[in-house]
Amino acid sequence: MTVSYLDHAATTPVRPEVVEAMVEVMSGPAGNPSGSHAAARAAMRRLDAARSAFAEVVGAHPNEVVFTGGGSEADNLAIRGVLGRSAPDRPAVCSALEHHAVLEPVEVSGGRTVAVTADGRIDLADLERVLDAVHPSVVSTMLVNNETGLVQPLDEVAQIVRDRHPDAVVHTDAVQALRWLDVATRTAVADLVSYAGHKFGGPAGVGALVVRNGVELDPIVRGGGQEQGRRSGTQNVAGIVGMSVAATLAAAERDAIVARVSGLRIRLVEGLRSRLDGWSETGSGERVAGMAHLCIDGVTAEPLLLLLEQGGVLASAASSCSSGAMHPSHVLAAMGYDRTRASGSLRLSIGPTTTEADIDRAVQVVPDAVERIRAAA
Amino acid sequence: MSRLLVAMSGGVDSSVAAALAVEAGHQVTGVTLKLWGGESDSGCCSVSDVEDARRVAHQLGIDHHVFNFGEDFERHVVDPFVDAWANGTTPNPCVECNRHIKFDLLLRRADLLGFETIATGHHARLVEHAGERRLARGADAAKDQSYVLHMLGAEQRARLELPVGHLTKAEVRAEAERFGFDTAAKPDSQDVCFIHSDGGKAKFLGDRIPLRSGRIVDTEGTELGTVERVQLVTIGQRKGLDLGGGQGRRYVVDTDPSTDTVVVGDRAALLRAEQPVEAWQWVVDPDLVGGELAAQVSAHGGPRAVASIEADRVVWAESEQRVAPGQAIVGYDGDTVVGWGLAA
Numbered sequence: 001m002t003v004s005y006l007d008h009a010a011t012t013p014v015r016p017e018v019v020e021a022m023v024e025v026m027s028g029p030a031g032n033p034s035g036s037h038a039a040a041r042a043a044m045r046r047l048d049a050a051r052s053a054f055a056e057v058v059g060a061h062p063n064e065v066v067f068t069g070g071g072s073e074a075d076n077l078a079i080r081g082v083l084g085r086s087a088p089d090r091p092a093v094c095s096a097l098e099h100h101a102v103l104e105p106v107e108v109s110g111g112r113t114v115a116v117t118a119d120g121r122i123d124l125a126d127l128e129r130v131l132d133a134v135h136p137s138v139v140s141t142m143l144v145n146n147e148t149g150l151v152q153p154l155d156e157v158a159q160i161v162r163d164r165h166p167d168a169v170v171h172t173d174a175v176q177a178l179r180w181l182d183v184a185t186r187t188a189v190a191d192l193v194s195y196a197g198h199k200f201g202g203p204a205g206v207g208a209l210v211v212r213n214g215v216e217l218d219p220i221v222r223g224g225g226q227e228q229g230r231r232s233g234t235q236n237v238a239g240i241v242g243m244s245v246a247a248t249l250a251a252a253e254r255d256a257i258v259a260r261v262s263g264l265r266i267r268l269v270e271g272l273r274s275r276l277d278g279w280s281e282t283g284s285g286e287r288v289a290g291m292a293h294l295c296i297d298g299v300t301a302e303p304l305l306l307l308l309e310q311g312g313v314l315a316s317a318a319s320s321c322s323s324g325a326m327h328p329s330h331v332l333a334a335m336g337y338d339r340t341r342a343s344g345s346l347r348l349s350i351g352p353t354t355t356e357a358d359i360d361r362a363v364q365v366v367p368d369a370v371e372r373i374r375a376a377a
Numbered sequence: 378m379s380r381l382l383v384a385m386s387g388g389v390d391s392s393v394a395a396a397l398a399v400e401a402g403h404q405v406t407g408v409t410l411k412l413w414g415g416e417s418d419s420g421c422c423s424v425s426d427v428e429d430a431r432r433v434a435h436q437l438g439i440d441h442h443v444f445n446f447g448e449d450f451e452r453h454v455v456d457p458f459v460d461a462w463a464n465g466t467t468p469n470p471c472v473e474c475n476r477h478i479k480f481d482l483l484l485r486r487a488d489l490l491g492f493e494t495i496a497t498g499h500h501a502r503l504v505e506h507a508g509e510r511r512l513a514r515g516a517d518a519a520k521d522q523s524y525v526l527h528m529l530g531a532e533q534r535a536r537l538e539l540p541v542g543h544l545t546k547a548e549v550r551a552e553a554e555r556f557g558f559d560t561a562a563k564p565d566s567q568d569v570c571f572i573h574s575d576g577g578k579a580k581f582l583g584d585r586i587p588l589r590s591g592r593i594v595d596t597e598g599t600e601l602g603t604v605e606r607v608q609l610v611t612i613g614q615r616k617g618l619d620l621g622g623g624q625g626r627r628y629v630v631d632t633d634p635s636t637d638t639v640v641v642g643d644r645a646a647l648l649r650a651e652q653p654v655e656a657w658q659w660v661v662d663p664d665l666v667g668g669e670l671a672a673q674v675s676a677h678g679g680p681r682a683v684a685s686i687e688a689d690r691v692v693w694a695e696s697e698q699r700v701a702p703g704q705a706i707v708g709y710d711g712d713t714v715v716g717w718g719l720a721a
Contacts, residue, residue: 302444303489310491327445339448376489 004358006315008290008351009146009176015201015249018242022203025238033235034226043237050237050244057247058174058193059184060210066230067208067240071175071196072101074209077220077231078171078192079105079138084218086137090168093130094140095122095152096334102140102173103330112136116334120150120283122157131164138169143186144176147318147331147347149291150283151181158189169215175199175207179250179351180258180288191215197243200250201352206239257352261289264350264359268292271363276370282345283335290351295337296344298374304346307372311365313358318345380404381538382492384479385434385441387426389560390541391498392433393552397540398496399437406492407434407441410478412450413571429560436558444486446478453477455571462578462608463586465634466703470569471525471676480533494536501526502542503534504713510534511661512714517545524673527707527717530660579606591637593618596630596646607637612701613647630699648696654706654718657688661715671709674700674720680709686716 005013025046031039033047048062055062068074079092079102092111094102097120106113112134115126122141131139141157144150158170171192177183179200187193191212198204211217211230223232250257269281269292278297296304301317308315318329332342348362381403383395398405409430427443434441454473461468479497487495500515501523509531515521529537541549546565553561568574572581582588583606591607594600604610604618614629618641630647631640652674659666671680672691682694686708700706700720708716 303486306442306490373489376485 001312003309003312003314004354004361006313006348006350006354006358006362008354009149009199009347009349010316011198011204012179012201012351013353014198014203014242015246017249018202018246021245022238022242025241033237034224046241047235047237050241053248054208054240054244055210057178057184057251058195058208058210059188060193061213063228064210064212065208066211066227067206067235068231069233069236070205070207071173071194071199072099072207073220073231074194074196074207075099075101075140075171075173076105077209077217078102078194079109079111079140080220081217081230082138082169082171082192082215083109084220085216090135090137092138092140093127093134093136095127095142097122097145097147097331098140098142099146099173099175100330102142102171106140116331118336119285120145120148120331120335121285122152124153124156124160127157127160128164131160135165136161136168138171138192140171140173142173142176143181143183144174144288145331146176147329147345148283148293149176149287149349151177151286151288154186155189176288178247179254180290182254192217195243195247197239197246200246202243202246203239206236206243208243253352258289261350261352261354264354264356265289265292267356268348268350268359268362271359272366275363276367279344279370282332290349292348292350294346294348295332295341296346296370297341298377299344299370300373301343301345303373304344304369307369308362308365311361311369313362313365315346315348315362317347318342379493380491381406381494381496382483382487382490383407383496384483384498385409385430386498386566387429387433387560387563388498388566389553389558389563390500390549392430392558392560393544393549393556394496394498394538394540395433395439396437396552396556396558398538399439401540403494403538405437405439405496407431407437407439408483409441409443410483411443411445411447412474412478413455414447429563433558433560436556444483446482449482450474450478450571458569459582459585461703462582465608465632467611467701468703469525469676469705470571472528472705475525476528480529480537484533484536494538496538496540498541499526499539500542500546501539502712503537503539506661506713507665509661513542514709514712515539515542516548520546522676523709523714524676524705524707527660527705527714579609582606582609589637591639593639593641596640596642601641604639607632607639608634610639612699644698647698649693649699650696651690651692652697652700652706653690653721655689655721657686657691657708657716657718659708659716661710661713663716666710666715669711670715673707673709674704683708689721691718 029039031043033044051062051065055065092106094106096113096116112130115123117123139161141152161168169191172190173194174183175196193210195208197206219230221232226232279294282293328342385391385407409427431441454470458468458470499522500520502513503510504513514523588606591604593602627641628647630642670683672683673680681697684692684694702720704720706718
């Protein structure tokens with residue numbers, strides 16, 4: 001049976017151009033970019049080219065791009081790196097709907113979280129209250145939430161931070177944004193910006209943190225001093241080249257992809273509306289084109305996802321822990337959803353490879369599965 | 378063959394159960410139940426156990442899922458466990474887990490997903506008798522788990538497979554070696570899966586309910602001393618009561634939770650000709666029960682000879698030690714489970 005992959009927010013198919021570029025690097029001569037001989041210099045040339053290309057997509061100077069081992073590492077470097085350079089009485093602050101890669105470093109260090117509105121955005125009034133109470137070292141708000149796809153008011157957040165604490169660092173996790181939004185413009189107000197290669201057609205295990213000139217960070221991985229001392233360890237040249245190719249393609253094709261995927265999303269939501277009762281879209285306002293997040297009455301995500309899989313539709317709920325067991329979403333909890341309502345969450349995320357047939361299958365399979373679970377209850 | 382859902386804890390028994398089900402030609406899917414998020418080192422449910430289960434499933438070439446039944450486990454197993462101790466009765470958490478989680482929730486989930494049958498790694502057997510499947514003791518008397526499965530009704534027994542019930546534990550480990558499982562030498566799970574061995578039951582309960590001290594009296598009512606954590610004292614208990622020296626072995630023969638009193642006496646004071654039970658239930662037709670009637674009163678206890686069983690009591694063949702209220706009493710005809718009740 002063919003399957004309809006509607007989980008592009010979890011990870012994306014690696015683009016053939018990316019595979020080709022990575023294979024070329026990996027099958028070529030060995031060369032550590034930190035070395036001095038010809039092969040090392042060749043590797044460094046590839047790395048520099050990839051860095052420049054990536055920097056252009058994200059609106060940064062090449063020297064501002066720190067390559068990491070993924071988005072979570074970039075988030076950790078942002079929060080822990082700033083905290084490492086700050087006085088102990090200056091906590092980290094983030095919204096309650098951040099990815100755990102931000103939330104945990106903030107919470108473990110005794111930082112503060114900012115409330116979320118019922119429509120799924122950071123509560124700016126609460127941010128003002130928090131920033132009146134503490135003098136933060138770093139304030140973090142993601143650009144696009146990974147569960148709901150809702151775009152966060154980063155410009156307003158940055159303004160509030162600058163007005164009160166001009167010396168605080170503004171970080172944004174833009175991991176879910178690069179495919180859908182002009183990140184060069186949208187993240188211009190942030191001092192630190194996180195990316196992950198596998199969310200836009202690149203490989204997993206590669207990410208980047210943009211560190212604007214003048215922002216000081218302590219490294220969290222120490223060693224040979226690569227990436228200007230901000231992230232030691234021999235660079236994953238093939239992965240970085242792959243991510244850079246993917247980013248360049250994503251930026252070049254962004255408008256066309258957004259237009260096409262928006263159409264698919266409308267087809268999905270309207271199709272479901274005509275065939276299924278008792279559900280609503282989560283939150284409201286600007287949402288990235290590829291994300292549909294529903295809360296469905298009378299079901300729990302765990303059996304729903306398995307029934308969808310039996311019908312050939314691969315999707316996910318909110319988030320899952322490493323053991324694979326479902327856990328209630330902290331994002332929905334922050335939005336004020338009770339456990340029962342949150343447990344019926346379904347994330348259908350669309351990408352450039354999604355077809356109308358995939359959408360039509362979901363429109364068929366989702367209501368069937370929901371009715372089956374409701375009938376069994 | 379049927380679509381079969383195997384509950385895999387990551388331990389050796391359920392790993393071999395899954396492997397034998399695959400060998401028997403069933404279309405097998407593995408599932409690990411995430412039941413307890415708190416601290417524990419004695420049972421299952423840790424992340425590494427889930428990974429053990431998944432690795433075995435992959436080795437067998439079968440699909441593996443994780444179902445999070447944590448909230449249901451808390452509601453149906455952990456909360457009643459705490460309430461029972463708080464009220465001076467002795468709970469059966471493994472029994473309640475089987476009743477509410479494995480053979481209700483999991484079975485219903487299996488229905489929903491189109492699995493006809495479920496399997497577990499319990500040491501017990503299902504034997505055909507007079508047109509129905511009866512639950513019988515496992516081949517390894519020391520590992521027999523039929524006691525904790527006593528509540529299975531006819532429909533549940535019809536939809537269950539127990540692939541390791543005919544094997545001894547040593548044979549199960551040998552099978553695990555044959556299949557090349559790295560869980561072959563994994564130690565058996567111990568005691569209550571959600572309680573950490575550091576601190577044990579006393580700490581677990583002490584964190585959740587106020588444990589009071591109580592007084593100890595003899596059967597004449599003479600005060601003998603005091604006891605910490607009176608709710609944790611169970612009938613038949615001998616250790617842990619500081620009664621000074623002298624008077625020979627003394628046992629807890631009664632407890633009164635309403636006055637926090639523990640009554641101690643000699644062994645004779647603990648013996649009863651019959652044991653009152655709450656609503657005895659036959660799981661097979663009582664007219665078909667004959668032969669050697671026996672009853673087991675704890676998961677690891679031996680069988681006691683029974684003279685007769687009535688709706689509200691079990692009459693022992695010879696006087697037996699009193700059973701703590703709340704404990705399950707399971708009736709056997711030879712090796713076969715025929716009914717059960719709770720000690721009153």
